[in-house]
Each structure stands twice: as structure tokens, then as C-alpha cells.
Amino acid sequence: MKRNTILTIIALAIFAAAILLADSTLGRFTVRILNLSGIYIILALSLNLLNGFTGLFSLGHAGFMAVGAYVSALLTMSPAQKEMNFFLAPIVTVLRDVQLPFPLALIAAGAVAGLVAVIIGVPALRLRDDYLAIATLGFAEIIRVLITNAQTLTNGAQGLKGITKYSTTTVVWICAILAVIFMLALVRSSYGRTMKAVRDDEIAAEAMGVNVFKVKSTSFFISSFMAGIGGALLGHLITTIDPKMFTLMLTFNILLIVVLGGNGSITGSVLGALIVTILMEALRFLDMPMNILFIKTEGLPGLRMVIFSILLMAVVLYRQRGLMGNKEFSWDGFFGLFSRKDKAAKGGRA
Amino acid sequence: MDIATFFQQLTNALSLGSLYALIAIGYTMVYGILRLINFAHGDVFMLGAYFAFYAITAFAMPWGVAFIVAIGLTGVFGMGLERLAYRPLRDSPKISVMISAIGASFLIENVGIVLFGGRPKSFPSIALFDTVVRFGSISMLSVSLFIPVITVVILGILLWIVNKTKTGLAMRAVSTDLDAARLMAIDVNRTISLTFGIGSILAGIGGIMWTMKYPQLNPLMGIMPGLKCFIAAVIGGIGNIQGAVLGGFLLGFIEIMIVAFLPELTGYRDAFAFVLLIVVLLAKPDGLLGKNQTVKV
Amino acid sequence: MIRTESVYMRFGGLTAVADLNIDIRKNEIVGLIGPNGAGKTTAFNAITGVYKPTEGRILFKGTDVTGAKPHKITDLGIARTFQNIRLWKDMNVLENVLVACHLRMNVGVIASTLHTPKYLAKEKHARELAMELLDSVGLADQAGEAATSLPYGKQRRLEIVRALATEPSLLLLDEPAAGMNPQESLELMEFISSIRDRYDLTILLIEHHMQVVMGVCSRMYVLDYGVTIAHGTPDEIRNDPKVIEAYLGVD
Ligand SMILES: Nc1ncnc2c1ncn2[C@@H]1O[C@H](COP(=O)(O)OP(=O)(O)OP(=O)(O)O)[C@@H](O)[C@H]1O
Numbered sequence: 001m002k003r004n005t006i007l008t009i010i011a012l013a014i015f016a017a018a019i020l021l022a023d024s025t026l027g028r029f030t031v032r033i034l035n036l037s038g039i040y041i042i043l044a045l046s047l048n049l050l051n052g053f054t055g056l057f058s059l060g061h062a063g064f065m066a067v068g069a070y071v072s073a074l075l076t077m078s079p080a081q082k083e084m085n086f087f088l089a090p091i092v093t094v095l096r097d098v099q100l101p102f103p104l105a106l107i108a109a110g111a112v113a114g115l116v117a118v119i120i121g122v123p124a125l126r127l128r129d130d131y132l133a134i135a136t137l138g139f140a141e142i143i144r145v146l147i148t149n150a151q152t153l154t155n156g157a158q159g160l161k162g163i164t165k166y167s168t169t170t171v172v173w174i175c176a177i178l179a180v181i182f183m184l185a186l187v188r189s190s191y192g193r194t195m196k197a198v199r200d201d202e203i204a205a206e207a208m209g210v211n212v213f214k215v216k217s218t219s220f221f222i223s224s225f226m227a228g229i230g231g232a233l234l235g236h237l238i239t240t241i242d243p244k245m246f247t248l249m250l251t252f253n254i255l256l257i258v259v260l261g262g263n264g265s266i267t268g269s270v271l272g273a274l275i276v277t278i279l280m281e282a283l284r285f286l287d288m289p290m291n292i293l294f295i296k297t298e299g300l301p302g303l304r305m306v307i308f309s310i311l312l313m314a315v316v317l318y319r320q321r322g323l324m325g326n327k328e329f330s331w332d333g334f335f336g337l338f339s340r341k342d343k344a345a346k347g348g349r350a
Numbered sequence: 351m352d353i354a355t356f357f358q359q360l361t362n363a364l365s366l367g368s369l370y371a372l373i374a375i376g377y378t379m380v381y382g383i384l385r386l387i388n389f390a391h392g393d394v395f396m397l398g399a400y401f402a403f404y405a406i407t408a409f410a411m412p413w414g415v416a417f418i419v420a421i422g423l424t425g426v427f428g429m430g431l432e433r434l435a436y437r438p439l440r441d442s443p444k445i446s447v448m449i450s451a452i453g454a455s456f457l458i459e460n461v462g463i464v465l466f467g468g469r470p471k472s473f474p475s476i477a478l479f480d481t482v483v484r485f486g487s488i489s490m491l492s493v494s495l496f497i498p499v500i501t502v503v504i505l506g507i508l509l510w511i512v513n514k515t516k517t518g519l520a521m522r523a524v525s526t527d528l529d530a531a532r533l534m535a536i537d538v539n540r541t542i543s544l545t546f547g548i549g550s551i552l553a554g555i556g557g558i559m560w561t562m563k564y565p566q567l568n569p570l571m572g573i574m575p576g577l578k579c580f581i582a583a584v585i586g587g588i589g590n591i592q593g594a595v596l597g598g599f600l601l602g603f604i605e606i607m608i609v610a611f612l613p614e615l616t617g618y619r620d621a622f623a624f625v626l627l628i629v630v631l632l633a634k635p636d637g638l639l640g641k642n643q644t645v646k647v
Numbered sequence: 648m649i650r651t652e653s654v655y656m657r658f659g660g661l662t663a664v665a666d667l668n669i670d671i672r673k674n675e676i677v678g679l680i681g682p683n684g685a686g687k688t689t690a691f692n693a694i695t696g697v698y699k700p701t702e703g704r705i706l707f708k709g710t711d712v713t714g715a716k717p718h719k720i721t722d723l724g725i726a727r728t729f730q731n732i733r734l735w736k737d738m739n740v741l742e743n744v745l746v747a748c749h750l751r752m753n754v755g756v757i758a759s760t761l762h763t764p765k766y767l768a769k770e771k772h773a774r775e776l777a778m779e780l781l782d783s784v785g786l787a788d789q790a791g792e793a794a795t796s797l798p799y800g801k802q803r804r805l806e807i808v809r810a811l812a813t814e815p816s817l818l819l820l821d822e823p824a825a826g827m828n829p830q831e832s833l834e835l836m837e838f839i840s841s842i843r844d845r846y847d848l849t850i851l852l853i854e855h856h857m858q859v860v861m862g863v864c865s866r867m868y869v870l871d872y873g874v875t876i877a878h879g880t881p882d883e884i885r886n887d888p889k890v891i892e893a894y895l896g897v898d
Pocket residue numbers: 644645646647658661663681682683684685686687688689690730855
């Protein structure tokens with residue numbers, strides 16, 4: 001027990017130091033990957049809460065991210081910046097003059113996304129499992145259409161440019177770590193158990209006094225709140241947003257992370273987020289023109305996504321449990337991994 | 351709006367509704383038999399259009415032959431898809447199968463981008479479909495008249511297959527109870543494969559007719575029609591062929607008519623289907639023609 | 648305690664339960680018997696809110712609960728087990744019971760997640776209660792095992808424990824002895840009357856083998872094709888010609 005606590009503290013300390021030093025020591029490309037991974041951890045956890053822990057298959061994540069990204073961007077921009085962005089039609093007056101500090105805007109982003117989720121959830125969560133997938137996808141699409149058309153509120157298809165870059169490594173990773181801690185605390189609590197009960201057998205859960213609709217709504221709210229925060233952080237990382245960013249493709253990436261890491265595993269989502277983000281950036285060259293020795297390739301846009309689609313299908317077809325199954329990391333499990341290998345190396349005497 | 355424009359819009363709605371209906375049938379058949387949303391169905395529709403395009407432009411086939419080849423290829427492709435992406439997961443949790451379907455859909459789209467290029471292509475003009483037909487003050491492309499007629503003919507053939515042939519009987523048996531069908535010595539795999547084949551053929555025909563009417567091809571062209579047609583199938587009562595047709599026409603009419611009567615809503619056009627879906631499901635959870643089903647406990 | 652007034656349950660053309668009128672007083676153990684497909688489980692489903700009765704009223708402790716949501720009904724004090732065992736398969740034995748304890752813990756998502764002292768105290772209490780209940784059926788040693796890895800008989804007992812954890816006043820048991828040998832069934836029936844006394848319960852028990860329940864039930868209702876063909880004491884039922892006819896070829 002004691003050993004594990006010490007190990008955890010050491011690991012966290014090293015990690016904290018690395019995060020604090022990252023911005024000043026690492027190259028821009030590496031920092032970007034690091035930050036994207038942090039954001040994807042939040043997003044993957046939020047989808048995993050629905051998909052892996054509550055058994056709700058939702059495809060609407062991009063929509064909630066969009067809500068969060070727009071809310072936070074609009075709330076942090078100065079009136080002057082807004083004026084520059086909204087050159088086709090002026091922004092509505094209520095929004096023109098508000099400017100909030102970033103932490104408040106971030107919370108507002110989560111809250112509005114959560115609120116939208118509750119409104120959507122009332123009808124959608126009554127639907128049968130696979131209808132829910134289509135309905136949430138539909139709602140995400142409706143959100144996108146609304147954003148594209150609400151010129152005076154969102155600047156429509158032009159999107160927003162010049163969003164302040166608040167998503168530093170420290171900010172992103174503090175949020176990511178809070179998200180991990182929050183998820184661990186939630187899924188290990190009594191309430192978290194009722195979520196798993198809903199996932200495993202809804203009828204039995206309801207019969208044992210679990211208010212299934214309420215549990216689903218709560219899970220949907222929390223998940224969307226986190227998605228809103230993730231979306232806001234993403235906006236403040238890449239500093240431009242537009243409705244085209246938030247398509248099913250984005251939801252697909254997050255789904256890939258969750259499935260790869262293991263549906264119902266927090267550790268899995270963290271690992272999955274790291275792996276997918278790194279691969280995603282590392283394979284970016286595939287889409288671009290390049291010179292390999294004397295051979296010039298045009299670059300094949302789409303090839304990167306081909307690889308990710310194949311990866312997703314390979315996981316569902318050949319390793320449905322993903323990397324972690326629904327297990328979590330523990331030091332004992334970690335050392336067990338080595339000692340088992342030791343035993344194997346000694347010719348299986350044990 | 352004068353009466354001529356109204357009729358103009360009506361024919362538009364009729365042809366769009368027919369196309370939706372054709373694609374919706376594929377969803378409904380597959381869902382009926384496997385309880386699976388074949389997310390890749392819209393992409394099969396896209397492939398149908400591209401197959402025809404390449405058959406004409408690259409292989410210089412006359413359009414009639416090209417269409418038949420393309421439709422055949424789409425059918426084979428659909429069967430292959432089932433074999434590779436769905437059959438191995440037949441006993442897996444629903445979520446896994448759905449994820450596989452989404453993966454397949456993205457795979458086809460992105461392979462499409464790699465192979466066909468991301469830039470839109472224009473379908474060569476075919477005189478028979480591109481003629482302008484006039485009735486008094488109404489004018490339209492001949493293809494808008496062909497589409498509903500072809501749809502009705504295909505629907506007739508399909509209903510005959512499902513209701514009158516042995517294969518159709520097997521399909522109905524599998525969709526009622528897969529395990530019982532197996533016990534009755536029905537070749538379940540073959541039946542499912544055929545269902546995918548037929549559904550994909552319909553998607554292929556839909557894809558080709560779609561490009562006759564809207565002659566722009568791009569690898570992502572199947573996403574929106576795909577989603578909408580699934581919705582049409584759900585609205586009509588999934589698993590029910592007549593329901594899919596009803597849902598398809600309903601959706602086609604609503605889209606065209608709302609835009610015609612309330613042009614300020616044009617930008618929201620792609621959202622109508624989803625709004626309609628939610629309204630219908632709340633009022634009738636099993637769709638307009640669906641049977642009410644309670645889960646046995 | 649519980650009374651149904653002319654409850655009908657129809658599925659399409661099929662009337663699974665017709666004109667059901669049962670009336671059970673506090674602390675009784677009553678049997679609901681009948682051949683396969685008689686409508687016994689359907690009656691349970693109507694009482695527990697899984698299905699909304701097509702017609703009729705259900706009164707629990709004098710209040711009308713017809714068509715209420717199942718979790719509401721459990722909250723009011725009716726708990727049940729399932730004929731085709733429905734344990735949560737990805738949870739261990741203890742967790743299965745703890746989920747059922749949640750109802751009476753009265754903690755929301757926020758207190759749960761923050762692990763407030765109040766929550767921790769309730770969680771501790773719930774664990775004690777769960778272990779005590781598991782101990783009473785001899786499952787305490789297997790608390791950490793996957794629920795579905797237990798042998799069949801133990802899974803049935805776990806279902807009963809899980810229902811008890813919701814602290815009900817009326818317990819509905821759907822074929823709790825299914826798949827058990829005569830010796831085990833006998834023990835189970837003793838266990839059932841012992842929990843009635845210990846937890847001050849009223850029990851309605853489904854069984855399709857009459858002999859099993861004769862010993863524990865003070866009264867029984869017999870269903871056949873949805874219709875209540877007889878009710879009375881075990882002795883009255885045993886000699887009822889209609890019952891004998893319905894069971895001919897079954898038992
Ligand atoms: N959800 C449903 N939809 C349609 N029919 C149903 C449904 N639930 C039950 N039935 C039908 O109602 C009838 C009664 O079934 P029920 O399960 O209540 O019988 P039972 O008395 O519990 O039988 P057993 O001893 O086999 O458990 C059966 O014919 C069954 O098929």
C-alpha cells in the first residue's frame with residue numbers, strides 16, 4: 001500500500017515538473033501534440049462516461065464541443081476583436097460588450113453545453129439504443145446548421161478568428177488531470193455504480209429502484225459539460241473556429257480513442273488519447289506533398305483517415321476490449337506485468 | 351406562389367422523395383434482418399455513382415451498360431461489406447457492431463478521397479435524362495419524370511421478391527427470428543448476404559439517378575442522403591418496406607415544400623429531417639407504420 | 648397490502664392476464680402458480696410497472712400505483728426478482744447488492760463524486776448491510792467474484808438478496824426455485840419464510856411446480872391462460888378439479 005502511494009506521488013511530481021517545463025523547453029510541434037493530447041483526454045473521458053460507463057451510444061459530441069468552443073470564444077473576445085470578426089453583419093448587442101475572464105468563460109462553455117444536452121436529452125434519452133445514436137448525431141448536425149446560420153450570434157460560416165490562446169500546456173493539463181480525478185471519483189462512487197447498472201441491464205436497474213432516466217440525463221449532462229470544456233480548450237488552442245470543424249469526423253476521432261483504449265476504462269482513454277493524437281500528428285505528412293530521396297509524391301489527402309478507419313475497425317473486429325478492456329492502471333498490476341514476464345522467462349516455474 | 355410553380359415543386363418533391371425512398375429501403379431491409387444501422391449505406395450509394403462515372407469516362411462504356419455494371423458492382427460491394435465488417439460481429443454487443451459500421455463508413459469515404467480525389471467531378475450529360483420537358487408553363491428535366499417511374503417499377507419488383515419468392519420468405523423468417531430461422535434450415539448467412547446485396551443494388555440505382563439529377567460527384571456525397579434516408583426509414587417504421595417508401599416521400603416533400611414556401615429557411619434545410627425524426631419518434635416511437643413492440647421481460 | 652382490481656394485460660391480440668383480482672394482507676406468503684405461459688410473470692410485470700396494465704387498477708398500501716414507473720414502485724416498497732436472472736454481469740457480487748442499496752442511501756451525484764463525509768458514512772453503512780445480507784445466504788465469501796460466475800442456484804439467491812437490499816415491504820419472487828433440486832428448493836422455502844419474519848415482509852411467490860410452494864404459502868392463486876381459475880388454501884387448491892385439469896400432463 002505504502003509503496004504504491006509513494007510511487008504515485010513521485011510519478012505525479014515528475015509529471016507536474018514536465019508539464020511546467022514543457023512550454024519553455026519543448027519545440028512548438030511537440031507542445032502542440034502535448035496540448036492536443038490533454039484536450040483529447042478530456043473529450044475521450046467524456047465520451048467514455050456515456051459509451052463505456054452508462055452504455056449510451058451517442059454520436060453528438062462534436063455538437064457539444066461546438067457549443068463550448070463558441071461560448072468561450074465569444075465570451076473572452078474583446079469588443080474590438082468581435083467587431084473585426086463580424087464584418088458581414090454586426091454581432092448582437094448583448095454579446096458585443098461582454099468579456100469574461102477565461103476561467104469563467106470556460107465554466108460557462110461547459111454549462112451551456114450541458115444545458116443544451118439536457119434540452120436534447122429529454123426527448124432523445126427516451127429512445128432505444130441505436131435510435132439514440134442517430135438522434136444525437138442529428139442534434140449535433142442541427143447545432144451545426146444553427147451555428148452556420150446564426151450570423152449575428154456566431155458569425156456564421158466565416159467562423160471566429162483571433163481567439164486568445166489561453167490553452168497553454170499548464171491550463172490544458174490541469175483540466176485534463178481534474179477530468180481524470182473527477183471521473184475516477186464518479187465511477188467509483190455509489191452513483192457511478194448505478195450508471196454501470198444501467199449499462200449492464202436497464203430493466204434490472206429500474207427494478208432495483210434506479211431512476212434510469214435521471215441517471216442517463218445526469219451522465220449526458222456531465223459528458224456534455226466536459227465536451228463543452230474540451231471544445232472551448234480546443235478553440236483557445238488553435239485560435240480559429242468555424243462550423244466545419246465540428247462534424248461527425250471529430251466525433252469519430254474521439255470514438256476511436258475510446259474504443260482503442262477500452263470502453264469503460266479511464267486509463268484506456270488516457271492512453272488512447274495519447275496514442276491517437278501522436279499518430280494523428282505524426283502521420284500528417286501522408287496528406288502533404290513530399291520529397292522522399294528523388295521521388296516526389298503528391299501527398300494523398302485522406303490516407304491518414306484511411307489508416308485511422310482501419311485501426312478502428314481492426315480494434316472492433318479483433319480486439320473488442322481495446323488496450324485496457326475495462327480495467328484500470330494500478331501499480332500492482334503494473335509490477336505484476338513484469339513479474340509475470342519474469343516467471344515466463346524462467347521457463348514457467350511457479 | 352402560382353399554380354405552375356407549385357406543380358414544379360411537386361415534381362421536384364416527387365423525384366427527391368423517390369430517391370430517398372430507394373435508399374431508405376436498403377436501410378430498412380438491413381435493419382429488419384440484423385437490427386443494425388448500416389452506417390456505410392450512404393457510402394455504397396456514393397460508390398454506385400462513381401462506378402457509373404468511371405465506367406463511362408474511363409472504360410468508355412455506353413451509359414446503359416455502364417449503369418448495369420455499376421449497379422452490379424455496388425451489389426457485390428454491399429455483400430463484401432457485410433462479409434468483412436458485420437458478419438464477424440454477429441454475436442457481439444450492439445455498440446461494437448455500430449462502431450464497426452461507422453468505421454466502415456469512414457473507411458469507404460476516405461479510400462474514396464484517396465482514389466477518386468477530393469475535388470468534385472461532373473457526371474457526363476446523357477441526352478435522354480437531360481432533356482427539358484415542358485407542360486404548359488412548367489418545365490423540368492426529363493430525369494425528374496424518370497425517377498418516380500423507375501422507383502415504382504423497382505418497388506414492385508422488390509415487393510414481389512419479398513412477398514412471393516422463396517428468398518423473400520427466408521428474409522422474412524430471418525428478420526422475425528434469426529435463431530428460429532436457422533433451426534428451420536434456412537441458410538441465414540446467405541439470406542443476410544442477399545439482403546445486403548439487394549439493399550446495395552437499390553442504393554446503387556439511387557446513387558446513379560441522384561447524379562443524373564444533381565450531376566456533381568464527391569466522395570462525401572453519400573453522408574447526408576445516407577443519414578436522411580435512415581431517418582426516413584425510421585419515420586416510416588424501420589423494418590417495413592412500405593414504411594421506408596412513405597418516410598422517403600414524406601421527407602422529400604417536406605424538404606422541398608418548406609424551402610419553396612418559406613425560402614428564408616433554406617439554410618436550415620439539412621436540419622428538417624432530424625427535427626422530423628424527433629417529432630415522429632416522440633409521437634410514435636415505432637414509426638408511422640411500425641408495429642408497437644414491448645420488450646419481453 | 649397489495650390489491651389488483653380487474654387487471655387486464657393484452658399484447659396485440661393476446662390476453663396474457665385477464666381480470667386478475669388478488670388481495671394480499673401484510674406478512675402473508677402467497678403463491679401464484681400456473682402452467683407455462685399462464686401469465687404469472689406478466690402479472691408481476693404489471694404490478695412492478697414494467698408493463699402498464701391495459702385495464703384495471705393496482706393498489707399498494709391503499710395508494711393507486713397503476714402505471715407508475717418501476718423505480719417509483721420499488722421506492723414505495725415493492726421489490727422483485729427475475730425469472731430469467733438479470734444480474735449485472737460486469738459487476739461483482741457485492742456491487743450488485745450495493746447498487747440496490749443506492750435507493751435508500753439518498754445521495755446525489757455531487758455528494759457521491761465529492762465523497763463527502765455524509766456520503767462515506769452512508770456508503771459504509773450500505774457495505775455493512777450488503778455483507779450482512781450476503782452472509783445470510785452464504786455468499787459473503789464470494790463477495791468479490793463476478794456475479795455471473797456463480798452457479799445458478801447462488802445467482803438466484805443473489806437476486807433475492809439484491810431485492811432485499813432495496814428494503815421492501817412486499818417481495819415478489821419469480822420462480823426462485825427454478826433449476827434447484829428438491830433438497831435445495833426445500834432449503835430455499837425455509838429461507839423465504841425466515842426472511843419474512845426477519846424483515847417483516849409480505850411475499851408473493853411464483854412457482855409452477857405446486858408441491859414446492861405448498862409448504863410455505865398460506866394461500867395461492869392459480870392462473871391458466873391468464874385467467875384466475877382458483878384461489879384458496881393449499882388444501883383447497885390441491886383438490887380443486889379445475890386445477891387438476893389445468894395441470895394434467897404438466898406435473
Ligand atoms: N412483451 C410481450 N409481448 C407479447 N407477448 C408477451 C409479452 N410478455 C409475455 N407475453 C405472452 O404472454 C403470455 C404469458 O407469459 P408469461 O411470461 O407471463 O407466462 P408465465 O406464466 O410466467 O410462464 P412461465 O411459467 O413459462 O414463466 C405468453 O403467451 C407470452 O408469450
